[in-house]
Amino acid sequence: MAVAPMDCGAGSISLGHKVLCRFGVPNSSRLRWVGYDRKQRTDQLIARAVSVDRTQLDFSNPDWKTQFQEDFDKRFSLPHLTDVIDVEPRPTTFSLKSRAPLENANGTMQGSWNGYVNDDDRALLKVIKFASPTSAGADCIDPDCSWVEQWVHRAGPRKQIYFEPQYVKAGIVSCGGLCPGLNDVIRQIVLTLEKYGVKNIVGIQHGFRGFFEDHLSEVPLSRHVVQNINLAGGSFLGVSRGGANISDIVDSIQARRLDMLFVLGGNGTHAGANAIHDECRKRKLQVSIVCVPKTIDNDILLMDKTFGFDTAVEAAQRAINSAYIEAHSAFHGIGLVKLMGRSSGFITMHASLSSGQVDICLIPEVPFTVDGPNGVLRHLEHLIETKGFALVCVAEGAGQEYFQKSNATDASGNMVLSDIGVHLQQKIKSHFKDIGVHSDVKYIDPTYMLRAVRANASDAILCTVLGQNAVHGAFAGFSGITTGVCNTHNVYLPIPEVIKSTRFIDPNSRMWHRCLTSTGQPDFH
Numbered sequence: 001m002a003v004a005p006m007d008c009g010a011g012s013i014s015l016g017h018k019v020l021c022r023f024g025v026p027n028s029s030r031l032r033w034v035g036y037d038r039k040q041r042t043d044q045l046i047a048r049a050v051s052v053d054r055t056q057l058d059f060s061n062p063d064w065k066t067q068f069q070e071d072f073d074k075r076f077s078l079p080h081l082t083d084v085i086d087v088e089p090r091p092t093t094f095s096l097k098s099r100a101p102l103e104n105a106n107g108t109m110q111g112s113w114n115g116y117v118n119d120d121d122r123a124l125l126k127v128i129k130f131a132s133p134t135s136a137g138a139d140c141i142d143p144d145c146s147w148v149e150q151w152v153h154r155a156g157p158r159k160q161i162y163f164e165p166q167y168v169k170a171g172i173v174s175c176g177g178l179c180p181g182l183n184d185v186i187r188q189i190v191l192t193l194e195k196y197g198v199k200n201i202v203g204i205q206h207g208f209r210g211f212f213e214d215h216l217s218e219v220p221l222s223r224h225v226v227q228n229i230n231l232a233g234g235s236f237l238g239v240s241r242g243g244a245n246i247s248d249i250v251d252s253i254q255a256r257r258l259d260m261l262f263v264l265g266g267n268g269t270h271a272g273a274n275a276i277h278d279e280c281r282k283r284k285l286q287v288s289i290v291c292v293p294k295t296i297d298n299d300i301l302l303m304d305k306t307f308g309f310d311t312a313v314e315a316a317q318r319a320i321n322s323a324y325i326e327a328h329s330a331f332h333g334i335g336l337v338k339l340m341g342r343s344s345g346f347i348t349m350h351a352s353l354s355s356g357q358v359d360i361c362l363i364p365e366v367p368f369t370v371d372g373p374n375g376v377l378r379h380l381e382h383l384i385e386t387k388g389f390a391l392v393c394v395a396e397g398a399g400q401e402y403f404q405k406s407n408a409t410d411a412s413g414n415m416v417l418s419d420i421g422v423h424l425q426q427k428i429k430s431h432f433k434d435i436g437v438h439s440d441v442k443y444i445d446p447t448y449m450l451r452a453v454r455a456n457a458s459d460a461i462l463c464t465v466l467g468q469n470a471v472h473g474a475f476a477g478f479s480g481i482t483t484g485v486c487n488t489h490n491v492y493l494p495i496p497e498v499i500k501s502t503r504f505i506d507p508n509s510r511m512w513h514r515c516l517t518s519t520g521q522p523d524f525h
C-alpha cells in the first residue's frame, strides 16, 4: 500500500523525494514518516513509529543494545512517592483471603503464595521479532531490526502499601468527552478503595472545572452510591473540556486534603494529570495521581485498546447497517457514514471491518484524492456501474487537507475540525450530476450516539480491571502513572511515555491491509 507524498503542514520537512511529518503533541521531538518513495522504503520503515530517538544511538557501538535498554528502563520506571518524601511502607489491607488473617502475630505474611504482584514483575512491550524492516508493521530500532527486549511494569496489588487506608481521602474526576464505561471505572475505583478500608471517597464534578468552580461541590461516593451507575452511559460525575489551571488545582487538592486522585481521561487529561503530579512533587505532597485512559478514539500510545472503543465500534454498526440498507434499496444508492476519530481512524477501520459491507474506508492516517482518475469519485462511479450501489465510511479527522486551515480550537485546545462528511456528500452529489448519472446519496452522522451508550460486556470487564489496578497503583505509592493493557497483560506506565504523541493507525500494518482486502478499495492517489 503506497502512501502519497504529501505536505503535512507546519512542521513537515521536505527531504528530496521524502516528506517527514511532525505528528502529535506540539513541540514534540518525535517524528513519523508518512510520505514515501519506494527507493527509500527501508529507511522510512525504520524511522516510522519508533519509540526511541535514533539519533542518540550509535549502532556501530557493540553496546548499543545495553545502552538502549538502560535508557528504556529509566524512561519506564514508575515515579514513586518515596522519590521525594520519606514515607514508610506497611502491610497491605487488601486481602485476597477474606476469611483468613493476612499476617501472623509476628507481622509476617502467611504462606509462600499470596496473589500479590511483585514490584520486579514485568511484561514485554513488544512481542514480535521482525526479520526485516520491510516486514508488515515492522517497528525497528536499528537498521537490522534487531530484537531488543522492552519490559514494562506489571499492574496489580502489592504486598506493601504507602497509605493508611482509614485516613485516606480519595478523589475521582472524569475529564474530556464522554466514553462508554466511565461509570464502570468510577464504580470499580470506589469498590476497590473500600476493599482496602478507605471511607472518605469523593467525586469531583465536571472534570478539572470541579476543582475551582464554587457551585460544583464534592460528591460523596460509596458502594451504596455507585452500586448501579454502570447500568447507564455517560459519567456519574459529569465531564468537561478546558479549565485546567494546574496551580489552582493543586491548591484545591491541598485544601480538600486529598491523598489520592484518580483521573479518567484521554491525551489532554493525561497531560493535565502529569502536570498536577509534577506540581505535587514540587510541593512535596504525599498525593498519588493515577490515570485511567479513556477515549473512544483508541488513540493512546502503547495500549492494546482503551475502554469504550469496542462499544463505540459496536454502536457504529447500526449507522453503517442503516446506510447499507438505504444505499442497497435505492436506485444508484450511495451510503455515507461519518464516524468519530479526531486524529486516528481506529473506530472507522474497525467498524468497516466489522460490518463487512463498506466499500470505501477513509481515515486521517491515509491521504486520499477525491477527484481525478484515481480518486474516490471515480471509484464510486465504478461501484455504481458494477454493483449498483456503494457504501463509504469516513473518519471525522480524514481529509482535513481539503479545507482551509482554521486556528479554531475547543476549550481544551483541540483543533476544531471541518466537516468531511458534509463535504463528501456535496462532492458526490455534484459529481454524479455533472457526469449525468443518477445517484441517491444518504448521509448518516451518528456522532454522539457512538459514545453516549453504556459499555458492552467486554468493555465492562476492561473497565473493572483498569479501575481496580488504578487503586492498587495508588496504594503501592506510585504517582504520575497510568494503567493499560499491553499485549493482553495489565501494566503501569509513566504518563509522559503515553502522551509523546497520539497513537495512529500504521498504513503498513496488517490491520489496515486487512481492511483494504475487505473493502477492495484501490489507492486513492
Ligand SMILES: Nc1ncnc2c1ncn2[C@@H]1O[C@H](COP(=O)(O)OP(=O)(O)O)[C@@H](O)[C@H]1O
Pocket: 175, 176, 177, 207, 208, 209, 240, 241, 242, 243, 244, 265, 266, 267, 268, 269, 270, 271, 272, 273, 275, 294, 295, 411, 412, 413, 414
Ligand atoms: N497539555 C495539557 N496540559 C494540561 N492540561 C490539559 C492539556 N491538554 C488538555 N488539558 C486538560 O485536560 C482536560 C481534558 O482534555 P481534552 O483534550 O478535552 O480531553 P481528553 O483528555 O479526552 O483528550 C481539559 O480540562 C483540558 O483543559
Ligand SMILES: O=P(O)(O)OC[C@H]1O[C@](O)(COP(=O)(O)O)[C@@H](O)[C@@H]1O
Pocket: 176, 177, 178, 266, 267, 294, 295, 296, 297, 340, 341, 342, 396, 410, 451
Ligand atoms: O464534541 P466534543 O465533546 O468536543 O467531542 C468530540 C470529540 O470527542 C471524541 O469522541 C473523543 O475525544 P476525547 O478523547 O478527547 O474525549 C472525538 O472523536 C471527537 O472529535
Ligand SMILES: [Mg+2]
Pocket: 176, 266, 267, 268, 269, 414
Ligand atoms: Mg484529547
